[in-house]
Amino acid sequence: MYRKKGGIFPTLLRYAPLTLTTLAALVPKELEAEIEIVDEGVCVLDENIEADLIGISAITGTAVRAYALANHFRKRGATVVLGGVHPTLMPQEAMHHADAVITGLAYETWPQLLRDFKNGELKKLYTQPENINLSNLPIPRRDLLKRFSYISYGAVQATFGCPYKCDFCAVTATSKNYLHRPITDVINEIEALGSHLIIFVDPSPIEDKKYIKELWRAMIPLKKIWSGLATVKIADDEELMDLAVKSGCKGLLIGFETVSNEGTQIINKSFNNVSNYKEIVKKLHDRGITINGTFMFGMDHDDKDSFKRTVDFVNEVKIDLPRYSIYTPFPGTPLFKRLEKEGRILTKNWTLYDAQHVVYKPLKMTSEELREGQLWAWKQTYSIKSIIHRILGSGVPPYVPLITNIGYRYYAKKLKDFPISKMEEIQFKWNPNHDSDEYILKEEIA
Ligand code: SF4
Structure with missing residues (x-):
């Protein structure tokens, strides 16, 4: 997640994100999953989206919105996984808002998490070991992005x-x-x-x-x-x-x-x-x-x-x-x-x-x-x-x-x-302890 609705820059000045396309490429073939990528930097998220599992990658500046979205989707019955820089820095905090948290690069742990989910054995925390083998990584699924939304692909x-x-x-x-x-x-x-x-x-x-x-x-x-x-x-x-x-x-x-x-x-x-x-x-x-x-x-x-x-x-x-x-x-x-x-x-x-x-x-x-x-x-x-x-x-x-x-x-x-x-909806219900379900989308508060 980057800033909702593109932050200050118009969307056409962004380059295509690598994290989401890489995670999509790592989804094991045998799961036959239907995958959709939503990049809030360039498009508006459908908050009524139906999914079995939703993965949200957040940096620190978007963590509060990520928590609000996680709470929203969990209430609707989806399993939510949080990962990215902020959950890696603060896994205990992120765990309050997700069914599972994934820390680090996730090249091996993300496929493992998805298999565990399929088998009904999802764990709360997945930590990627540091001595990771970076050979033969799958090519990121750039085909799942809207090509003309970015200045570079x-x-x-x-x-x-x-x-x-x-x-x-x-x-x-x-x-x-x-x-x-x-x-x-x-x-x-x-x-x-x-x-x-x-x-x-x-x-x-x-x-x-x-x-x-x-x-x-x-x-x-x-x-x-x-x-x-x-x-x-x-x-x-x-x-x-x-x-x-x-x-x-x-x-x-x-x-x-x-x-x-x-x-x-x-x-x-x-x-x-x-x-x-x-x-x-x-x-x-x-x-x-x-x-x-x-x-x-x-x-x-x-x-x-x-x-x-x-x-x-x-x-x-x-x-x-x-x-x-x-x-x-x-x-x-x-x-x-x-x-x-x-x-x-x-x-x-x-x-x-x-x-x-x-x-x-x-x-x-x-x-x-x-x-x-x-x-x-x-x-x-x-x-x-x-x-x-x-x-x-x-x-x-x-x-x-x-x-x-x-x-x-x-x-x-x-x-x-x-x-x-730009920050109204997330400051509205601020909770300094990061340990409860107080992060609520503005639409839901209204
Ligand atoms: S630690 Fe490395 S990546 Fe970070 S600011 Fe310093 S030189 Fe740059």
Whole structure:
């Protein structure tokens, strides 16, 4: 589940989700199940849908709606399974709202759960062992999606997890191992896709250099174009950057996080050396790679001047597509544990854990100043003047950055209206303990 009815962005700016199509592909053939995928990011869920078993995958920001839907469907007689990032972080909480909870990647446990369900032997909790074999995974059932609902159909994942331990990151809180699929499997999947544009969703793909260089070499003959994520470490290796370009890389999302080295220490991401940022951006721009640079506000070193310092930096180095989020303590992360110990968690309303709302007490400013500062940074960065300055000055062909900047200008304008108008139905019946059946769809309350 992502935001109901598409969140801020119009649905046409989304790429096809990989989780739901992968789960569909893992349904054992012998069960002869009829499968329907409902992606709330792009369509409206029929709350009267009839099903024997409903699986809901939720991130923290959608957990409360997932619980409300789970309660709704269970009352109607369906068996409900909850999985995804939030149930993996908080399985005990999720179990209050589901017949079964599945944690981790679910490649082996989801088929097992379905067989148990068929045999009337459903267990309450299924935990995927970490040492999972990622060979010969079934091809995701993209045929079950509405093809023209998405900007791209070609999401692919080659590596899983991350070897680093940034304190705010849910990736390492949900998976301890850094794993990769066999290269031939990934290449076969890309070849079968029928999409020229590939989106790699790997959170941290370049940490095993030998593997990723081999994968990118194998991609060269496919003549695809792709975008994905990387750490700043990509710029340490000229050969790696050159292979990225040869394999079709046009854009990278890079987590710069902060323009202060004190900040990178605080968040345990000290391999991000701020003094090198300018050179990193230049090396990638020189190769024609656009940069989607992400920054956070609200770390313990951040004060009221941090917003301007970050916006100035983004303009100076000409980041093609900057994004600003609030430093958010997702449950299960080291950051959450620290802030809870310090008595600084303000709410456990998971709906507000979307990296756009302040859910803890910042150290050097008020919560309101943090939220206002973040909105100000978005507004400044997506002013026409800033867009033109960054796009024309980067040296990268301006067409795609121009379109994406216009998209983010729209996002920046809508951001301040997001909380009330979009979250009404889930804040209506808020229960801070997460342990009862208080999550009710607004339609049912009425
Ligand atoms: S490098 Fe990225 S994926 Fe890895 S722990 Fe840090 S934020 Fe998470």
